[in-house]
Amino acid sequence: MALLDDDFLLKNDMAKKLFNDHAKKMPIIDFHCHLNPEEIYENKNYPNITRIWINEDHYGDHYKWRLMRANGVPEELITGDGDEYEKFMAWAGTIEKAAGNPLYEWTHLELRRFFGINETFNRKTAPAIWEKANKMLQTDAFKPRNLIKNSNVKAVCTTDDPASDLKYHKLLKKEERESGFRTLPAMRPDKLIQLDKPGYGEYLQTLSEVSNVKVTDFDSMIKAVHQRFEYFNEMGGRLSDHSLLTYHFVEASKAELNAIMQKAIKDEDLTPVEIDKYLTGLLENLMKFNKEFDWTMQFHVNSVRDLNKPMYKKLGADTGYDAVGTQPDIALHLQKLYTKMRDTNDVPKSIFYSLNPNDWMELSTMMGAFLEGGVQRMQLGAGWWFNDTAEGMHEQLRIFAQESLLPNFVGMLTDSRSFLSYPRHEYFRRVLCNFYGELVEDGRVPDDEDYLGKIVEDISYNNAYNFFGFFKDATPEKLFN
Numbered sequence: 001m002a003l004l005d006d007d008f009l010l011k012n013d014m015a016k017k018l019f020n021d022h023a024k025k026m027p028i029i030d031f032h033c034h035l036n037p038e039e040i041y042e043n044k045n046y047p048n049i050t051r052i053w054i055n056e057d058h059y060g061d062h063y064k065w066r067l068m069r070a071n072g073v074p075e076e077l078i079t080g081d082g083d084e085y086e087k088f089m090a091w092a093g094t095i096e097k098a099a100g101n102p103l104y105e106w107t108h109l110e111l112r113r114f115f116g117i118n119e120t121f122n123r124k125t126a127p128a129i130w131e132k133a134n135k136m137l138q139t140d141a142f143k144p145r146n147l148i149k150n151s152n153v154k155a156v157c158t159t160d161d162p163a164s165d166l167k168y169h170k171l172l173k174k175e176e177r178e179s180g181f182r183t184l185p186a187m188r189p190d191k192l193i194q195l196d197k198p199g200y201g202e203y204l205q206t207l208s209e210v211s212n213v214k215v216t217d218f219d220s221m222i223k224a225v226h227q228r229f230e231y232f233n234e235m236g237g238r239l240s241d242h243s244l245l246t247y248h249f250v251e252a253s254k255a256e257l258n259a260i261m262q263k264a265i266k267d268e269d270l271t272p273v274e275i276d277k278y279l280t281g282l283l284e285n286l287m288k289f290n291k292e293f294d295w296t297m298q299f300h301v302n303s304v305r306d307l308n309k310p311m312y313k314k315l316g317a318d319t320g321y322d323a324v325g326t327q328p329d330i331a332l333h334l335q336k337l338y339t340k341m342r343d344t345n346d347v348p349k350s351i352f353y354s355l356n357p358n359d360w361m362e363l364s365t366m367m368g369a370f371l372e373g374g375v376q377r378m379q380l381g382a383g384w385w386f387n388d389t390a391e392g393m394h395e396q397l398r399i400f401a402q403e404s405l406l407p408n409f410v411g412m413l414t415d416s417r418s419f420l421s422y423p424r425h426e427y428f429r430r431v432l433c434n435f436y437g438e439l440v441e442d443g444r445v446p447d448d449e450d451y452l453g454k455i456v457e458d459i460s461y462n463n464a465y466n467f468f469g470f471f472k473d474a475t476p477e478k479l480f481n
């Protein structure tokens with residue numbers, strides 16, 4: 001089969017029919033990504049393909065950065081101040097070595113879908129691609145909002161600190177009808193979770209100012225967080241997101257929580273147990289507020305971050321120095337947390353992503369214990385980060401199908417910082433359609449295109465439309481009043 005042939009990843013007739021006649025046409029709801037709302041609002045063209053593809057000022061695509069480092073590219077041609085054409089050529093040389101890596105497919109898919117460039121990308125073809133792509137990047141079609149709109153995206157959820165004023169979400173809301181999509185905040189309280197990182201005390205000051213609640217102890221902090229839930233909810237936010245590198249369920253008294261906070265404010269060292277006590281207290285309240293506002297609570301767990309300390313100091317987080325976490329019992333501790341919160345009926349809609357696929361069976365069976373109150377309130381999230389591969393996606397679909405009801409799954413998200421990543425939804429939909437096509441071939445589901453077509457349309461879009469409530473004021477036909 002030719003590279004990215006029309007039928008790539010679709011290995012039988014039903015898979016091809018399901019993708020071409022059902023999944024492909026469905027809009028996208030990208031409910032978790034790291035796009036910058038200011039960039040969406042400013043809507044400026046990128047000067048060249050390096051800036052939209054590899055790195056733009058202070059951040060970019062660390063998936064590419066890791067591979068470039070693996071290929072011996074010097075840092076100035078990755079995140080440094082090296083020549084942007086040279087960076088592009090360095091990426092071309094890296095891609096030549098990326099056969100079998102998902103970025104080989106993503107890179108070529110993005111060149112095809114956005115630029116109409118079908119050549120194989122390498123150091124020989126790169127110079128012409130640089131010229132052609134950069135000309136196209138100056139057109140209206142390549143303004144960020146048109147890249148989103150023309151990818152048939154109806155909602156984008158960014159990742160936002162609770163103290164954010166959501167200025168650009170507010171401005172974008174006024175223009176969403178012309179934009180053709182909704183830009184919504186998702187609350188990511190990393191700075192509250194990471195009380196052992198410098199700046200925790202200063203952050204509580206910021207939280208006090210924006211919430212108008214003076215944060216002096218655990219209860220006042222929770223009151224301030226509740227005010228931010230109210231504000232995010234008014235702005236259309238319907239998700240929170242929590243990165244738990246490791247986690248252990250440890251209960252504590254209010255006095256202990258206050259003492260731990262005071263130590264953190266003074267930047268004093270905390271023991272792992274103190275951190276877990278604080279996390280448990282905070283997560284219990286975040287679960288309560290997610291349930292109160294009918295939001296969906298996302299957990300990104302079992303990762304280990306910023307392993308390369310000198311490079312972390314130089315470049316900061318999310319720069320390609322992370323790995324799969326190895327806490328073997330993280331699902332046990334999440335079970336304990338959910339068991340406790342079920343006692344007071346404070347279990348919200350939840351999506352779990354573990355960076356360690358060893359957790360997926362434990363998490364998906366645990367979720368089966370907390371499903372009351374609605375359709376598939378507990379979900380195993382799509383293959384995340386190092387699992388964002390055809391095989392990782394297939395394994396997540398297999399486990400979800402075998403341990404619960406995959407036709408209720410809310411589907412894929414890009415988790416990206418680039419406006420060119422929407423073909424990841426196409427990639428996922430191909431894996432999904434092939435998953436069901438294979439079951440037809442094995443005689444394990446009916447050879448029924450209408451039945452299976454509805455399933456893949458629902459997983460591609462309809463389930464997310466109904467599950468998150470982003471368009472409560474609309475109908476599927478008329479999203480923006």
Ligand SMILES: O=C(O)[C@@H](O)[C@H](O)[C@H](O)C(=O)CO
Nearest residue numbers: 034243300318384385415416
């Ligand atoms: O949400 C996260 O914590 C991760 O997705 C993180 O942002 C990481 O840098 C990433 O983008 C992986 O796709």
